[in-house]
Amino acid sequence: MAATDRLNLTSDILSSSMKRSESSASLTSLDHPYKVTVIGSGNWGTTIAKVVAENTAQNPTLFAPEVNMWVFEEKIEGKNLTEIINTKHQNVKYLPGITLPDNLIANPDLLSACEGADILVFNIPHQFLRRIVSTLKGHVDKKVRAISCLKGFEVDANGVQLLSSYITDELNIACGALSGANLAPEVAKENWSETTVAYHIPEDYRGDGKDVDHRVLKALFHRPYFHVSVIEDVAGISIAGALKNVVALGCGFVEGLGWGNNASAAIQRVGLGEIIKFGQMFFPESRVETYYQESAGVADLITTCSGGRNVKVGKHMAKTGKDAFEAEAELLNGQSAQGIITCKEVHEWLESCDLVSEFPLFDAVYQIVYNNVPMENIPDMIDDLDAFGHH
Numbered sequence: 401m402a403a404t405d406r407l408n409l410t411s412d413i414l415s416s417s418m419k420r421s422e423s424s425a426s427l428t429s430l431d432h433p434y435k436v437t438v439i440g441s442g443n444w445g446t447t448i449a450k451v452v453a454e455n456t457a458q459n460p461t462l463f464a465p466e467v468n469m470w471v472f473e474e475k476i477e478g479k480n481l482t483e484i485i486n487t488k489h490q491n492v493k494y495l496p497g498i499t500l501p502d503n504l505i506a507n508p509d510l511l512s513a514c515e516g517a518d519i520l521v522f523n524i525p526h527q528f529l530r531r532i533v534s535t536l537k538g539h540v541d542k543k544v545r546a547i548s549c550l551k552g553f554e555v556d557a558n559g560v561q562l563l564s565s566y567i568t569d570e571l572n573i574a575c576g577a578l579s580g581a582n583l584a585p586e587v588a589k590e591n592w593s594e595t596t597v598a599y600h601i602p603e604d605y606r607g608d609g610k611d612v613d614h615r616v617l618k619a620l621f622h623r624p625y626f627h628v629s630v631i632e633d634v635a636g637i638s639i640a641g642a643l644k645n646v647v648a649l650g651c652g653f654v655e656g657l658g659w660g661n662n663a664s665a666a667i668q669r670v671g672l673g674e675i676i677k678f679g680q681m682f683f684p685e686s687r688v689e690t691y692y693q694e695s696a697g698v699a700d701l702i703t704t705c706s707g708g709r710n711v712k713v714g715k716h717m718a719k720t721g722k723d724a725f726e727a728e729a730e731l732l733n734g735q736s737a738q739g740i741i742t743c744k745e746v747h748e749w750l751e752s753c754d755l756v757s758e759f760p761l762f763d764a765v766y767q768i769v770y771n772n773v774p775m776e777n778i779p780d781m782i783d784d785l786d787a788f789g790h791h
């Protein structure tokens with residue numbers, strides 16, 4: 401069967417017929433194999449680069465096997481991290497103990513790492529996105545497609561923006577998102593998990609086999625141990641991914657105080673309500689169903705509040721009396737607990753629209769992290785008005 405026949409489906413049919421178990425083995429690219437670059441090499445950046453490089457090696461008709469990974473260069477015992485990754489095939493600082501595929505190439509030069517790429521996978525702590533994007537500006541062809549694996553928002557005087565929309569606006573390229581219940585160390589060890597990829601087919605879509613669509617994205621990210629569901633709701637999965645980090649800090653506080661599972665569940669209940677409310681208020685295009693039907697919703701909230709870095713930082717703060725930045729530095733060896741910045745960004749935004757009182761848990765987390773409000777006050781702070789308007 402000719403490749404054109406195999407791919408003779410519209411993008412709408414492709415996306416609506418996407419099944420969780422669907423095989424992508426018959427996909428080919430008609431133009432040239434898509435070249436993929438991963439921007440970022442932290443705990444999740446390296447893990448996703450491993451996933452992607454495994455898939456590109458297995459699908460050489462669809463993808464160029466070699467995957468570049470941009471690395472923020474640093475010295476480890478006098479040696480460049482890129483050199484260590486390219487010779488030992490291990491990211492000894494951010495993902496120690498995990499062997500990386502040898503078709504994954506670390507590159508410290510952002511522009512050269514992205515040169516010729518058809519698909520850019522952004523995966524860095526979100527506080528560094530502005531600088532990365534400003535370096536890339538003017539160097540990315542508008543045919544390039546992108547996926548953001550970041551969890552956070554871009555907040556400025558104009559409002560709160562999804563990071564995928566920020567990438568689209570700044571670089572003039574279509575950008576979707578990947579988000580799910582995905583603690584990186586577990587995915588890196590190839591323990592089974594699920595994730596959600598969301599992508600809107602752009603208006604300048606070039607046609608089946610010539611452009612990135614839902615099946616290409618599934619082929620890029622799906623592994624036997626990493627099951628991908630591809631949907632349209634970029635806003636829903638991005639909101640859930642960003643805000644669960646704030647809720648997880650709150651869970652860390654009550655756990656660190658020794659209050660146990662019931663208290664943690666209460667924080668998650670209120671947190672979920674505030675996440676959904678935030679989505680409905682500021683991103684009405686997001687779907688409430690996404691939060692409970694997709695890995696990127698409640699499942700991500702649960703896993704992050706059980707074993708993520710944000711909950712660890714919150715717990716450490718409660719146990720030691722250290723502030724959030726000290727706790728992050730002591731525990732994470734250069735990794736980032738994104739809830740610390742996200743709770744500030746969200747608070748600034750809510751304050752600017754006079755809506756802080758509608759989100760008592762987000763406010764409580766912010767007050768504890770930035771204004772030294774005692775964490776023991778959380779029950780009273782969120783009891784006043786919960787996300788459903790109950791007193």
Ligand SMILES: NC(=O)C1=CN([C@@H]2O[C@H](COP(=O)(O)OP(=O)(O)OC[C@H]3O[C@@H](n4cnc5c(N)ncnc54)[C@H](O)[C@@H]3O)[C@@H](O)[C@H]2O)C=CC1
Nearest residue numbers: 441442443444445472523524525528550551583584735736
């Ligand atoms: N680690 C995880 O389990 C998961 C993380 N995420 C999200 O993925 C995104 C990336 O997280 P991770 O890869 O875990 O990062 P990380 O938390 O491991 O951060 C370390 C990375 O930041 C880089 N970095 C440090 N200073 C920098 C600078 N000035 N400019 C650019 N980069 C710099 C380091 O080189 C390193 O690659 C975050 O938004 C996170 O919330 C999403 C799912 C799972």
Ligand SMILES: O=C(CO)COP(=O)(O)O
Nearest residue numbers: 580581582583708709710
């Ligand atoms: O996003 C994550 C899991 O899906 C990781 O959460 P942490 O950043 O709290 O480790």
